[in-house]
Amino acid sequence: MTILRDKFGRPMRDLRISVMDKCNFRCPYCMPAEIFGENYDFLKKDQLLSDDELVRLGELFAQLGVTKLRITGGEPLIRRNLDQIIRRWMAIPGIEDVAMTTNGYFLKPMAQKLKDSGLHRLTISLDSLDDEVFSQMNGARSSATRVLEALEEAQRVGFENIKINCVVKKGVNGHTVVDLARHFKGTGVIVRYIEYMDVGNINGWKLDDVVTADEIIAIINAEMPLVEVPPNYRGEVANRYQYADGTGEIGLIASVTRPFCGDCTRVRLSAAGEFYTCLFGKQALDLRTPLRDGSTDADVLQLISDVWSHRSDRYSERRTSFTELPTKGAEMFRIGG
Ligand code: SAM
Numbered sequence: 001m002t003i004l005r006d007k008f009g010r011p012m013r014d015l016r017i018s019v020m021d022k023c024n025f026r027c028p029y030c031m032p033a034e035i036f037g038e039n040y041d042f043l044k045k046d047q048l049l050s051d052d053e054l055v056r057l058g059e060l061f062a063q064l065g066v067t068k069l070r071i072t073g074g075e076p077l078i079r080r081n082l083d084q085i086i087r088r089w090m091a092i093p094g095i096e097d098v099a100m101t102t103n104g105y106f107l108k109p110m111a112q113k114l115k116d117s118g119l120h121r122l123t124i125s126l127d128s129l130d131d132e133v134f135s136q137m138n139g140a141r142s143s144a145t146r147v148l149e150a151l152e153e154a155q156r157v158g159f160e161n162i163k164i165n166c167v168v169k170k171g172v173n174g175h176t177v178v179d180l181a182r183h184f185k186g187t188g189v190i191v192r193y194i195e196y197m198d199v200g201n202i203n204g205w206k207l208d209d210v211v212t213a214d215e216i217i218a219i220i221n222a223e224m225p226l227v228e229v230p231p232n233y234r235g236e237v238a239n240r241y242q243y244a245d246g247t248g249e250i251g252l253i254a255s256v257t258r259p260f261c262g263d264c265t266r267v268r269l270s271a272a273g274e275f276y277t278c279l280f281g282k283q284a285l286d287l288r289t290p291l292r293d294g295s296t297d298a299d300v301l302q303l304i305s306d307v308w309s310h311r312s313d314r315y316s317e318r319r320t321s322f323t324e325l326p327t328k329g330a331e332m333f334r335i336g337g
Pocket residue numbers: 023029030072073074075076101102103104124125165166167194195196197198199203332333336337
């Protein structure tokens with residue numbers, strides 16, 4: 001297979017698939033409740049990619065060099081029969097790793113099915129252990145206990161190396177990052193702190209709301225000393241820090257203060273079949289239409305290859321040079337982070 005490369009020589013390796021635009025949470029940094037009310041017009045069933053379309057795209061992307069799939073959303077566990085789709089993705093030649101990011105709310109009863117489907121890895125989002133703070137971060141949709149119980153069940157059915165995603169927003173949950181670290185220290189669960197990002201156009205992002213990776217490390221290091229360690233592989237998104245006493249590690253995803261575009265091999269597929277080459281991309285390629293109008297695999301492969309070979313995205317590296325933030329093409333809940 002010839003490796004497809006973009007303008008900066010980056011291959012296409014990781015495909016993030018949003019399987020559902022709906023979500024039962026209303027995290028203000030992603031789906032503010034005042035915008036996403038009862039009557040919000042989410043995608044109808046026929047606008048979502050079907051199971052067969054999702055699998056076909058998995059096969060086509062694998063032919064172009066993708067080896068890792070990450071299932072995301074919206075909330076992926078709202079999608080019916082997800083375990084059956086995962087089984088089919090797992091069987092695709094070339095796909096080595098299938099992971100999922102979920103808010104954990106519906107996870108407990110699904111954990112066994114997901115394990116049986118072959119899903120390799122789970123990331124569960126949990127922004128705080130303090131219920132009042134967590135409630136502010138998720139739009140008052142869940143307690144931390146519910147998410148922790150789901151995590152326990154996932155461990156019980158055999159998921160290992162579970163990761164926790166924690167978005168940190170100044171003045172909201174910055175003071176609880178250390179509790180989260182303390183709770184998971186020594187358990188094998190890796191907490192990954194994410195700098196609040198300006199994805200989409202609706203979360204009202206301001207640089208002042210970002211708690212930087214340096215600040216988060218300083219807070220945790222003051223109580224539990226940390227040592228920076230090298231990445232596990234080239235292009236790893238999180239910066240790794242181990243506890244000096246050898247009881248585990250945390251990660252920092254610092255898209256704002258430590259951009260990592262140089263090694264970015266990620267592509268994104270929205271639940272409606274739009275193909276984005278950057279989280280902050282303005283334009284997308286509609287793949288749902290060719291999937292439905294009888295285009296051949298070769299036609300669709302050509303469309304994807306043309307877009308990737310012209311790709312020159314490096315938004316995060318340029319962010320601080322903008323006097324005004326540019327308009328983005330998609331919201332986080334549509335392309336899944
Ligand atoms: N609903 C699932 C969840 O929350 O885990 C999957 C989709 S969610 C869009 C994927 C990840 O993106 C979550 O960990 C979430 O916290 C993160 N996220 C959403 N909006 C963000 C933002 N503005 N900045 C940084 N991370 C964000």
